[in-house]
Amino acid sequence: MIANNRPDPRLAIDPAGLGLAACARPFFRRGTVAVARGLVGAWIARRWRGRWYGGRIVETEAYLGVTDRAAHSWAGRRTPRVEPMYADGGHLYVFLVYGMHSCANVVTRAEGVPEAVLLRAAEGPDGAPVRLLSGPGKLCAGLGITTGWSGRDLVGGESVRILRGRGRPRLAVSRRIGIDYAGEAKEWPLRFYDRDSEAVSVRR
């Protein structure tokens, strides 16, 4: 099996040097749409062998739990895979799609409320190819995040964190990508992205 846990070296960052503070629990316990909007412009950072690697998030999607046909927790589904979605806000939910790509989500709201925000794209630091992380599978591959990371705490841990960005990006809103099976929910405007970023995964 391919357990590529190694981040791309071009994504090395220094969180202290960037002056970015980690998001705390209350940030993630808010409404899922608010978190999805707030994560655009924030950074995801993960540590590997004592160094930090990360990117600035430029595209997210909200998944609204039991009433959202596109969500894995739709209708209260609760399997071992989805279990981390039921955790307290501020945990990671990572799943495998199409048998080969990992997708990372930030769990929102209180424990027992299975909602989350999919991280669809990010920009690496200066020196990294602009589109290295432009897509949910590429984001995980670039940072070396696999399904083994599902359930990890994003708050106060030593391996993954979300860092507050500086400044507010200009946001654009659209329907979510790749969920045409979701009935009415496929029309919901739950995708948020930085309209000035070249790293957004799907352009119109």
Place this chain on the structure above:
DNA sequence: CACATGATCGCCT
């Protein structure tokens, strides 16, 4: 540029 396809496997029916 716009599709079309294959890869590959966990989860649901």
Place this chain on the structure above:
DNA sequence: GGCGATCATGTGG
């Protein structure tokens, strides 16, 4: 047994 919160590559216009 079918299909997916994807991606890279290939074909054709």
